[in-house]
Amino acid sequence: MTSISNIKKQTSKIKIILLVILFYIVLQLLMSAQIINPYWQQIICYAGVMTISALGLNLIYGFTGQFSLGHAAFFGIGAYTSAFIIKSANFSNPLLLIIGLIAGCILAGIIALLIGLPILRLRSDYLAIATLGFGIIVKVLFDNADAVFPVLGGSRGMVGIPQLTTFTWVLVIVILAVLILRNLINSAPGRALVSVREDEIASEAVGVNTTKYKTLGFVIGSMFAGIAGALYAHLYAFLHPQNFDFLKSIDVLLIVVLGGMASISGTLIAAVVWVLILEGLRVVLPEAVLDWRLVIYPLLLILIMIFKPTGIFGGKEFKFLHYGDKNE
Amino acid sequence: MAYLLQQIINGLQLGSVYALIALGYTLVYGIIRLINFAHGDVFMIGAYLGFYAILRFNLPFPVALIFAMLGCAVIGIVIEKLAYRPLRNAPRIACLITALGVSLFLENFTSLKFLFGPNYLAYPRPFAVVNYNIGSLTISNIQILVFVIAILLMILLQIFVTKTKTGMAMRAVAYDKSTAQLMGINIDYIITITFGVGSALAGAGGVLFGIAYPQIHPFMGIMPGLKAFVAAVLGGIGIIPGAMLGAGIMGMVEVLTSAYISSTMRDAIAFLVLLIVLLIKPAGLLGKSSIEKV
Numbered sequence: 001m002t003s004i005s006n007i008k009k010q011t012s013k014i015k016i017i018l019l020v021i022l023f024y025i026v027l028q029l030l031m032s033a034q035i036i037n038p039y040w041q042q043i044i045c046y047a048g049v050m051t052i053s054a055l056g057l058n059l060i061y062g063f064t065g066q067f068s069l070g071h072a073a074f075f076g077i078g079a080y081t082s083a084f085i086i087k088s089a090n091f092s093n094p095l096l097l098i099i100g101l102i103a104g105c106i107l108a109g110i111i112a113l114l115i116g117l118p119i120l121r122l123r124s125d126y127l128a129i130a131t132l133g134f135g136i137i138v139k140v141l142f143d144n145a146d147a148v149f150p151v152l153g154g155s156r157g158m159v160g161i162p163q164l165t166t167f168t169w170v171l172v173i174v175i176l177a178v179l180i181l182r183n184l185i186n187s188a189p190g191r192a193l194v195s196v197r198e199d200e201i202a203s204e205a206v207g208v209n210t211t212k213y214k215t216l217g218f219v220i221g222s223m224f225a226g227i228a229g230a231l232y233a234h235l236y237a238f239l240h241p242q243n244f245d246f247l248k249s250i251d252v253l254l255i256v257v258l259g260g261m262a263s264i265s266g267t268l269i270a271a272v273v274w275v276l277i278l279e280g281l282r283v284v285l286p287e288a289v290l291d292w293r294l295v296i297y298p299l300l301l302i303l304i305m306i307f308k309p310t311g312i313f314g315g316k317e318f319k320f321l322h323y324g325d326k327n328e
Numbered sequence: 329m330a331y332l333l334q335q336i337i338n339g340l341q342l343g344s345v346y347a348l349i350a351l352g353y354t355l356v357y358g359i360i361r362l363i364n365f366a367h368g369d370v371f372m373i374g375a376y377l378g379f380y381a382i383l384r385f386n387l388p389f390p391v392a393l394i395f396a397m398l399g400c401a402v403i404g405i406v407i408e409k410l411a412y413r414p415l416r417n418a419p420r421i422a423c424l425i426t427a428l429g430v431s432l433f434l435e436n437f438t439s440l441k442f443l444f445g446p447n448y449l450a451y452p453r454p455f456a457v458v459n460y461n462i463g464s465l466t467i468s469n470i471q472i473l474v475f476v477i478a479i480l481l482m483i484l485l486q487i488f489v490t491k492t493k494t495g496m497a498m499r500a501v502a503y504d505k506s507t508a509q510l511m512g513i514n515i516d517y518i519i520t521i522t523f524g525v526g527s528a529l530a531g532a533g534g535v536l537f538g539i540a541y542p543q544i545h546p547f548m549g550i551m552p553g554l555k556a557f558v559a560a561v562l563g564g565i566g567i568i569p570g571a572m573l574g575a576g577i578m579g580m581v582e583v584l585t586s587a588y589i590s591s592t593m594r595d596a597i598a599f600l601v602l603l604i605v606l607l608i609k610p611a612g613l614l615g616k617s618s619i620e621k622v
Binding site for chain 1: 361363411414415418419420421422423424425426428429430431432433436437439440441550554557558561590592593595596599600602603606607610
């Protein structure tokens with residue numbers, strides 16, 4: 001019996017891998033044949049970037065239960081770090097982007113560790129306010145960064161960043177992010193994260209080092225944001241502090257909440273749909289209707305909170321994201 | 329020295345506006361433990377209501393102020409009824425996210441062209457600006473007006489909260505909701521009143537802000553709202569004198585940062601104050617720290 005179910009699992013795994021490869025080949029062909037024009041290519045890549053960042057926030061908020069309103073700051077840290085390194089070194093080979101990605105990811109993680117250790121002692125709304133404050137401070141620092149590093153451009157924005165982000169890069173990182181997150185939350189530390197969310201006092205009572213796991217979730221989630229930011233920097237080749245302000249943190253929060261707390265599948269769907277609707281409708285709809293989009297999102301947020309506070313896919317996953325012998 | 333004194337006067341002006349907003353945050357937080365992010369946007373709506381009252385309807389300034397306050401009170405009460413009441417027993421973060429949603433909704437909805445529109449508008453001055461020179465200091469009648477109205481409203485609030493029966497009920501609900509209910513206090517009514525009073529103060533703050541810094545737009549509420557919240561936390565959230573003290577300090581800190589360090593850094597310093605307070609004394613300057621019971 002076990003061997004049959006094992007074989008079944010193996011074949012479904014292969015199926016998923018084949019599907020992903022097929023998806024990649026088809027999109028890549030459509031892009032090189034210019035059926036998907038550069039504008040849409042950029043939007044597709046942006047959807048991937050937002051997915052990575054939102055997965056990070058879902059780890060912090062959905063799985064670990066720590067409410068952060070400073071996610072855009074880590075996104076920005078990753079973006080500026082990578083842009084700074086790649087631009088200074090004047091790399092033009094897309095493969096060398098890996099240096100920027102790793103640097104952005106690690107610096108975001110280090111800063112998350114430094115800021116997380118003190119502020120993660122705070123709970124719920126106080127933590128929200130502290131992370132919000134942190135986000136605003138970081139944005140002001142970006143605004144004034146040109147005083148120290150003129151190349152960062154400060155409030156005038158940073159230009160001339162090599163455009164190295166390709167669809168391949170984005171897809172690879174998205175897949176990596178999904179795999180890392182799936183494996184993490186199904187591991188022993190992952191269960192500790194979820195226990196902190198469910199009841200901090202009770203998990204502490206059974207011997208979970210809550211400070212350690214809260215920080216772990218926060219740091220890894222912020223590293224996701226950092227690497228997403230690095231991809232973003234080399235996608236648009238232009239950075240402005242405005243792109244990393246408080247409202248951008250809320251955008252990511254919106255994706256996580258709409259998609260569903262503690263649901264990788266929900267975040268995947270919500271991020272892609274959100275970007276396609278937000279950006280995609282820009283070319284289709286008349287301007288008068290477009291203004292209404294920004295009215296509808298917050299309304300959606302309120303309605304979701306009132307009627308289904310865990311989000312559309314809250315706690316549910318696609319089959320292929322299940323791990324081990326879960327009886328579903 | 330004269331320069332410093334001048335900056336302190338400017339700081340007092342800004343601090344009075346922050347105090348009016350911070351009081352609304354503190355009142356609401358005291359009663360339902362909700363950071364009402366939409367409060368900054370009620371402040372913005374207050375500024376616009378005053379703008380229309382003065383410019384379109386040609387109302388005299390005191391009437392415009394009262395109009396803005398009443399309008400904001402109604403908006404605050406409606407927001408509570410529609411958005412927050414269904415979540416009365418939900419987790420605090422769900423309420424917080426809803427408050428963020430309401431805030432974004434108000435900003436983007438009022439930016440629509442048939443409402444306030446997305447552009448910056450110049451605020452009308454209801455009377456000519458007169459500058460009084462005392463020694464080397466300059467004080468304008470606007471600054472005096474802002475300061476006097478803010479103090480007056482705070483005194484009225486203090487009398488309302490400490491001397492009237494409704495005010496007493498408010499304090500009872502803030503202290504212990506279920507016991508207050510057992511004593512026959514209608515909680516929903518008290519919450520409505522709290523939102524009304526808090527929003528009216530924010531509305532007054534909006535009009536005064538508009539007169540003092542004569543430019544308004546639909547997103548103007550975010551920063552003053554957040555800073556007023558920082559002020560409320562600094563003074564000890566839920567404590568009325570704490571909000572005034574915190575707002576005074578925040579106004580000073582901001583103006584002095586602009587004057588002596590750099591005006592671009594003032595937001596960073598304001599939130600640095602917040603982080604320091606949260607880490608060292610989360611209950612605020614006047615707050616008592618409480619022990620969490622399991």
